[in-house]
Every structure is written in C-alpha cells, then in structure tokens.
Amino acid sequence: MTAVETQAPHTVRSGEPLLLDACLRPNRSLSPRGFVILMSAVCAISFVGGLAFFLAGAWPVVGFMGLDVLLIYFAFRINYRDGRNYETLCMSPDDLEVTKVNYHGKAKRWHFQPAWLQVHIDNPVEHDSALTLRSHGKSLVIGSFLAPEERAEVANVVSEALMKARQANISPAQI
The missing domain is CATH 2.30.29 (PH-domain like)
Known part of the structure; x- marks a missing residue:
C-alpha cells in the first residue's frame, strides 16, 4: 500500500x-496477531532468563526483567495509539x-x-x-x-x- x-x-x-x-x-506493519506472538516470545525469554538468574541467586534481576516486558508492552501500545492518527x-x-x-x-x-x-x-x-x-x-x-x-x-x-x-x-x- x-x-x-x-x-x-x-x-x-x-x-x-x-x-x-x-x-x-x-504505517503499522505489525498486526495485532503479530503483536501477541511477539509479546509471548518476549515474556517467554524474560521468564527463562529470570528463572536462570533466580536459580543462580540473583533474584533482584527478575524484577528488572519483568519491568522490561512492561516497558516493551507500553511502548507498543503507544505506537498503536498513534497509528490511529x-x-x-x-x-x-x-x-x-x-x-x-x-x-x-x-x-x-x-x-x-x-x-x-x-x-x-x-x-x-x-x-x-x-x-x-x-x-x-x-x-x-x-x-x-x-x-x-x-x-x-x-x-x-x-x-x-x-x-x-x-x-x-x-x-x-x-x-
């Protein structure tokens, strides 16, 4: 288009x-379905990474990895909102x-x-x-x-x- x-x-x-x-x-090239897939992958990677850090005794890292997921989510939500202009x-x-x-x-x-x-x-x-x-x-x-x-x-x-x-x-x- x-x-x-x-x-x-x-x-x-x-x-x-x-x-x-x-x-x-x-232009918004990422479809809503693609967004769900991307966020699922980001959550899975953060969970596995966070679990590894937790098991290694670095449990505070888990909170920061969760914060990363939230920031990525909100950045995409703002991007989709602006896409309605x-x-x-x-x-x-x-x-x-x-x-x-x-x-x-x-x-x-x-x-x-x-x-x-x-x-x-x-x-x-x-x-x-x-x-x-x-x-x-x-x-x-x-x-x-x-x-x-x-x-x-x-x-x-x-x-x-x-x-x-x-x-x-x-x-x-x-x-």
Whole structure:
C-alpha cells in the first residue's frame, strides 16, 4: 500500500469535482496477531532468563526483567495509539481542505486557496525533510509520520492536483 490512498473523484457539496481525495495514514506493519506472538516470545525469554538468574541467586534481576516486558508492552501500545492518527486532503478547483484527526477522533481543519498555495519539500528528500503547504505567509506541515519517499510521493500528487486546479480556474477570457 502506498502512502497516498486516493479514491475515485467525486463531487463536494457545492457540485465541484474533487481533484484530490487522499488519506494519509502511518504505517503499522505489525498486526495485532503479530503483536501477541511477539509479546509471548518476549515474556517467554524474560521468564527463562529470570528463572536462570533466580536459580543462580540473583533474584533482584527478575524484577528488572519483568519491568522490561512492561516497558516493551507500553511502548507498543503507544505506537498503536498513534497509528490511529490520519490526515485527509480534499481539493476542488477552489479549495484545498486538510483535516488532521488525532487518536481521540478530534479533527482540525485548514482551508487553502489552490491559486496561492505552494508545496515545499527538500530536494533531495532526507529523513527529516518536512512536507509543507504554504499560503499567505502561513504554513502547515503534513505527513510528518510518513517515510521520506512517501512524503515525496504526496508532494508530487498534491502538486499535480494544484496544476489541475489552477488550469480549471483559468477562464477563456484570460487566455
């Protein structure tokens, strides 16, 4: 699956066709079943190691090995929670709506006019390169959870949609 899940173009309430309808989601490659298997293996290894230390007389080590298991578990739970974040991009010829939804389901929306919008990403794309939308002196970073190659792909898709939006807004009198 790619970083940009595009859907078939449809129309928004105003009747304008959507030039871009994309959903950006973080990659979570470990399935819930894989998580159970991984945690079972971590628990088994810690139990065997802890038993060996206990039998050798180093019983305080058992508590630290249990603490390691708990920390690994909570780290994965936080990772899965953050995996519920997503961003949507919906562009018509007159508007780009960016919606960021956090793991609680709370959404924040930003609107941009495609005629004035700039898409910026470093070239070449590096690990810490931000994908930024800029307009009227304000900027918004999108796709921060994506891999660098995926951010470059999103930048290309948004730039292509911007060109289509600008072409759709040119009237025959301006030509």
